[in-house]
Amino acid sequence: xxxxxxxxxxxxxxxxxxxxxxxxxxxxxxxxxxxxxxxxxxxxxxxxxxxxxxxxxxxxxxxxxxxxxxxxxxxxxxxxxxxxxxxxxxxxxxxxxxxxxxxxxxxxxxxxxxxxxxxxxxxxxxxxxxxxxxxxxxxxxxxxxxxxxxxxxxxxxxxxxxxxxxxxxxx
Numbered sequence: 001x002x003x004x005x006x007x008x009x010x011x012x013x014x015x016x017x018x019x020x021x022x023x024x025x026x027x028x029x030x031x032x033x034x035x036x037x038x039x040x041x042x043x044x045x046x047x048x049x050x051x052x053x054x055x056x057x058x059x060x061x062x063x064x065x066x067x068x069x070x071x072x073x074x075x076x077x078x079x080x081x082x083x084x085x086x087x088x089x090x091x092x093x094x095x096x097x098x099x100x101x102x103x104x105x106x107x108x109x110x111x112x113x114x115x116x117x118x119x120x121x122x123x124x125x126x127x128x129x130x131x132x133x134x135x136x137x138x139x140x141x142x143x144x145x146x147x148x149x150x151x152x153x154x155x156x157x158x159x160x161x162x163x164x165x166x167x168x169x170x171x
Contacts, residue, residue, distance in 0.1 A: 017067035041121025041159035
């Protein structure tokens with residue numbers, strides 16, 4: 001069976017990240033994927049993701065906070081968080097799509113889900129930052145109407161020198 005045929009037979013499902021192991025999966029995959037694909041320091045990436053999750057988990061049931069998992073064929077293939085930045089903005093955090101989940105529209109679907117959530121919270125904008133090496137993410141954000149609002153150059157927080165790209169979507 002060809003891969004395209006397999007992909008067309010599998011269903012993408014976006015669900016709240018409330019099942020046992022979801023937060024652990026997010027942490028594990030952040031380290032694995034950023035280390036293998038982007039040659040980042042796994043311990044630094046996992047430390048960043050762990051702190052993000054530690055800040056998120058106590059607020060996960062609060063207004064303005066949400067987390068979602070993407071599944072294809074019942075297997076986790078992606079994730080995203082949204083946190084309350086302030087009274088008028090949400091912040092997209094920890095968007096990730098596994099190599100096995102690519103080609104299903106997972107990243108676009110997760111970001112669209114966050115956009116709908118942010119609108120339901122009556123925020124005026126959605127903001128995020130990403131790194132210069134996450135080019136697939138840049139394409140998703142720009143296709144969905146995000147505008148790059150700034151660049152922070154020469155960051156070495158995760159090992160290799162890279163830039164942070166700041167994006168904003170006015171709702």
